[in-house]
Amino acid sequence: MATASNVAGTNPAQAQEFTRPVRSLWSDAWMRLRRNRLAMASIIYLFLLALVAIFAPVIAPHSPSRPTTTELRERGVYRQAAWVVDEKNPKRSGIWKFPLGTDSAGGDVLSRLIYGTRVSMVVGFIPMIFTLSIGITIGLISGFAGGKLDSLLMRFTDIIFSLPDILFFIIVQTAFSQTAFGKTFNGLLLIFLSFSAVNWASVSRLVRGQVLSLKEKEFVEAAEAVGVRRGSILFRHILPNTLAPIIVAGAFIVPSAIVTEATLSFLGIGIQPDTNPNNPFPTSWGQMILEGKSAIDSQPWILIASAIAIASITIAFVALGDGLRDALDPRQ
Amino acid sequence: MAEAPLLEVKNLQVQFKTADGVVNAVNNVSFSVNRGETLGIVGESGSGKSVTSLSIMRLIPSPPGKIAGGQILFDGDNLVDFSESEMRKIRGNRISMIFQDPMTSLNPVLRIGRQMTESLQLHMGMTPKQARNRAIDLLSMVGIPAPDKRLDDFPHQFSGGMRQRVMIAMGLACNPELLIADEPTTALDVTIQAQILELLNRLKNETGTAIIFITHDLGVVAGMTDRVIVMYAGRVVEQASTNELFRNPRMPYTIGLLDSIPRLDGIQTRLTPIPGLPPDLLEKTNRCPFAPRCDFVQEQCWIETPSLRQVAPDHTAACLFDIDRDQRQVMAEKKIAEEEAALDAALEDVLAHEQAS
Amino acid sequence: MAVQNENLLDINGLKMHFPVKSNGLLRRTVGAVKAVDGLSFSVKRGETLGLVGESGCGKSTTGRAILQLHRPTAGTVNFDGKELTKLNGEAMRQMRRKVQIIFQDPYASLNPRMTVGDIVGEPIRVHNLRTGKEVRTRVEELLRVVGLNPYFINRYPHEFSGGQRQRIGIARALAVEPDFIVCDEPVSALDVSIQAQIINLLQDLQGQFGLTYLFIAHNLSVVKHISDRVAVMYLGKMVELAPSKQLYANPMHPYTQALLSAVPIPDPEVEKQRQRIILQGDVPSPLNPPSGCHFHTRCPIVIDKCKVEDPPFQDYGGGHFVACWRATESQEQMEKKLQ
Structure with a gap:
């Protein structure tokens, strides 16, 4: 006869057990994240940026790619930021119609900045998804299968890991940028693929390490002892327990991809400028830095504004990543 | 008693700040240790026994922990008021401590010899040569073969039992007046535990060091100590000489512990466990902390926290009532029957609830 | 069936x-x-x-x-x-x-x-x-x-x-x-x-x-x-x-005897009376176990035969299996050692 020794509810001390809400590890982590002010500020900032990216056509005062018709005659003449007065050449003095001025082609800098958010968001998230998918798949197979397949996959991973990535990007860009494939989405697809092709290696190493340690855990042995099939063990028991570090890794991939795109565009081999007004990704912050650099003396605002935009989105993602790590793994 | 005790802890209060609130890890704890005496502190995880010993060494991580009140009088000085630099002169010198896991308290990248001679040079003002000779003596005293060669080994080159011997040698290096042993044999196998316990007993007789022996193992307490305090939920709940405590336990928790361990030399067909779980130290209540699990519980227990009171000569217990071990079986059976009835009722509730939804 | x-x-x-x-x-x-x-x-x-x-x-x-x-x-x-x-x-x-x-x-x-x-x-x-x-x-x-x-x-x-x-x-x-x-x-x-x-x-x-x-x-x-x-x-x-x-009443292998005597008993009066068999040294590595009887390196009553020949695990009556060359005399020999 089993004793009822552990049953709650028989005295006041244990009665409260019944009223406590269920807490999963995820809801615990969310609670910890919410207490992290910097991470929460980052989330809000990134959420606002996402809105800006989605509603860019509504928010941007002008077309980012070409001067609006009334200003056509001013083509070739740039304007300073709104608060700068150019006494020698009044045509160049800032007006509030173009708060951050216009570029040499007559494009509105603020509007370009707003549209640039789109590229940064897309360039951050899509390669992250690619990278994680490849990395998780290879890491799971490698760690779970073990043996020869594991050795083979890991040697391949080592090779990818040791590639000098900037050099790799430059080669890929110069080789493919003029092909139809290289021009898809202004060259964004090529950037996504080349970034993911070299960055999954660290994810797959991380996942494999997690799988190897989880495989030895008693709850996995218990599942095996109960007769759970291997596939279920992998997807029900192992994968959910690797998600926390994967999420953290993902949060750090995003800023790295954003910086990579900016770097490539700055080198002139990133996304290609497009004057087609229907193109959703007409310009990027990296490109603006490149232009801003050549106009640093006459129009410092182009460089400064785009550099601040890149720095702040990167810092926000890094802060979020740190916050996620603290929240998901409270032991550290 | 003619002589003043070596260590006197008075109304010690230790708190930890956590995300969920303030945990009262040690609550109004008082006890004393005489010179040359071995005091056992028994308790389960969360009872506050380790926190108490760390407080004596002033090694409570702060924050989140802090000594919120009370005194720790060591040889007349209140250690609570000592500065960090004054404490460093005490630690490892006049009071030393050995831990459950020697690997975490030895530096893995330094040779054993270096780690041992360091404190000898620091506290005893020895020359490197003197210190090394003393280290060799200490290692051979704790039964490590070829001590002059082993001095040049790294911690990982020792087995678990041998590491604990090294820790004991380091603990005794400066002839401390008090040695705190926090679960020193818990991580070891029985035959190795027997070696270490024998060693500690021999050294105690040779050096006259007072020992605070912290453990959850009542068997170890029985063989090693002169006096015992039992801790539960951050409080001292019983205190007596070892013989008296085992012969005549008066606090229901102590009785419960003794009844719940199988004995190698006895024949029990059935153990009498303590029902339920230890309390949450977060909540502040006025009840007896053991009340929810107690077989002897009365109305009064839910509204009054009992303090230690004299129940026999040199025997105090924190229980409002005069109870003893023989009464328990009867009470336990009655209580189990009651809980089963309550369980059935709870189940019916759940089922009814389900049918309704 | x-x-x-x-x-x-x-x-x-x-x-x-x-x-x-x-x-x-x-x-x-x-x-x-x-x-x-x-x-x-x-x-x-x-x-x-x-x-x-x-x-x-x-x-x-x-x-x-x-x-x-x-x-x-x-x-x-x-x-x-x-x-x-x-x-x-x-x-x-x-x-x-x-x-x-x-x-x-x-x-x-x-x-x-x-x-x-x-x-x-x-x-x-x-x-x-x-x-x-x-x-x-x-x-x-x-x-x-x-x-x-x-x-x-x-x-x-x-x-x-x-x-x-x-x-x-x-x-x-x-x-x-x-x-x-x-x-x-x-x-x-x-x-x-x-x-x-x-x-x-x-x-x-x-x-x-x-x-x-x-x-x-x-x-x-x-x-x-x-x-x-x-x-x-x-x-x-x-x-x-x-x-x-x-x-527990009649352990025949010296290791069992040592193991039993090493277990502390929660009774101070019993503890005072007990004689412990303290085994020397540590358990050897299973990577390279000793020859013959694996226990011979720590056995208090080892004889030469133990070092070379592995004792069989045999029934000494009533389903009491022991793997020791000295099973029948081990207790007596152990007593002598303790004196």
Whole structure:
């Protein structure tokens, strides 16, 4: 006869057990994240940026790619930021119609900045998804299968890991940028693929390490002892327990991809400028830095504004990543 | 008693700040240790026994922990008021401590010899040569073969039992007046535990060091100590000489512990466990902390926290009532029957609830 | 139907060697940890066989080898007439319904991302023992059986204490309605006051469901309390196996004698009277076990023969098996040593 020794509810001390809400590890982590002010500020900032990216056509005062018709005659003449007065050449003095001025082609800098958010968001998230998918798949197979397949996959991973990535990007860009494939989405697809092709290696190493340690855990042995099939063990028991570090890794991939795109565009081999007004990704912050650099003396605002935009989105993602790590793994 | 005790802890209060609130890890704890005496502190995880010993060494991580009140009088000085630099002169010198896991308290990248001679040079003002000779003596005293060669080994080159011997040698290096042993044999196998316990007993007789022996193992307490305090939920709940405590336990928790361990030399067909779980130290209540699990519980227990009171000569217990071990079986059976009835009722509730939804 | 064999489990010459690989690129095998090195014993229907030994003696590996969680290097594991070492795939999965395990660490043995209902319900779903809503009803029933309130079915493991989590692990093992359960140190990680709850629970369940246990532990007092027969292991081999009372009253292997004398007894008056056999030194590495009798390096009454010849594991009457050349005179010789 089993004793009822552990049953709650028989005295006041244990009665409260019944009223406590269920807490999963995820809801615990969310609670910890919410207490992290910097991470929460980052989330809000990134959420606002996402809105800006989605509603860019509504928010941007002008077309980012070409001067609006009334200003056509001013083509070739740039304007300073709104608060700068150019006494020698009044045509160049800032007006509030173009708060951050216009570029040499007559494009509105603020509007370009707003549209640039789109590229940064897309360039951050899509390669992250690619990278994680490849990395998780290879890491799971490698760690779970073990043996020869594991050795083979890991040697391949080592090779990818040791590639000098900037050099790799430059080669890929110069080789493919003029092909139809290289021009898809202004060259964004090529950037996504080349970034993911070299960055999954660290994810797959991380996942494999997690799988190897989880495989030895008693709850996995218990599942095996109960007769759970291997596939279920992998997807029900192992994968959910690797998600926390994967999420953290993902949060750090995003800023790295954003910086990579900016770097490539700055080198002139990133996304290609497009004057087609229907193109959703007409310009990027990296490109603006490149232009801003050549106009640093006459129009410092182009460089400064785009550099601040890149720095702040990167810092926000890094802060979020740190916050996620603290929240998901409270032991550290 | 003619002589003043070596260590006197008075109304010690230790708190930890956590995300969920303030945990009262040690609550109004008082006890004393005489010179040359071995005091056992028994308790389960969360009872506050380790926190108490760390407080004596002033090694409570702060924050989140802090000594919120009370005194720790060591040889007349209140250690609570000592500065960090004054404490460093005490630690490892006049009071030393050995831990459950020697690997975490030895530096893995330094040779054993270096780690041992360091404190000898620091506290005893020895020359490197003197210190090394003393280290060799200490290692051979704790039964490590070829001590002059082993001095040049790294911690990982020792087995678990041998590491604990090294820790004991380091603990005794400066002839401390008090040695705190926090679960020193818990991580070891029985035959190795027997070696270490024998060693500690021999050294105690040779050096006259007072020992605070912290453990959850009542068997170890029985063989090693002169006096015992039992801790539960951050409080001292019983205190007596070892013989008296085992012969005549008066606090229901102590009785419960003794009844719940199988004995190698006895024949029990059935153990009498303590029902339920230890309390949450977060909540502040006025009840007896053991009340929810107690077989002897009365109305009064839910509204009054009992303090230690004299129940026999040199025997105090924190229980409002005069109870003893023989009464328990009867009470336990009655209580189990009651809980089963309550369980059935709870189940019916759940089922009814389900049918309704 | 044929008459049921008295033995539920028969193990013969069980060996479990783990290869040790070199660190280089080629990962050559440079040796083997002989965790289990030739065990033969059987477990009778409805009994509890205790398996004791110190860390590294191979007792846990034995449990896992029986369940085929590690495939044995050699030997046979015959369970209820079926040879487990030969089973594969679906046949093995079906066998898993009959043989279960309870683990030592109540924190590592439950998946932290699954609710109690999913953990206990998984075996039921995997083997299609119940369908639809009945799974939940069955889980609630199992929780009640192990003394947990079914109300907590949607909670996660980290919301429970060690003892409660151990109960969840027991409920999971019971879910497939097994005949045989390997209890691998089920109470070692628990506080003293909780240990007794779990020991009593295991005993109750045995009576209720007619279970057979292999109870693995390093705590001799606990093993003696719960077991009908007790086996003692040292460095991958069994050195003694006897009915519980017999083993404790009349241990014939010097290692068993030392082990028993080393266990502290919670009674100061008894402790004062006791004479301890203190073994010298540490357990040798299973990577390179001593020649002859594995215990000879620490044995107080070793003779030359022990160093070269491995003693047979033989019955000295009444099912009292001992592997020692001096089994019949060991107690007497030990007494002399202690004088």
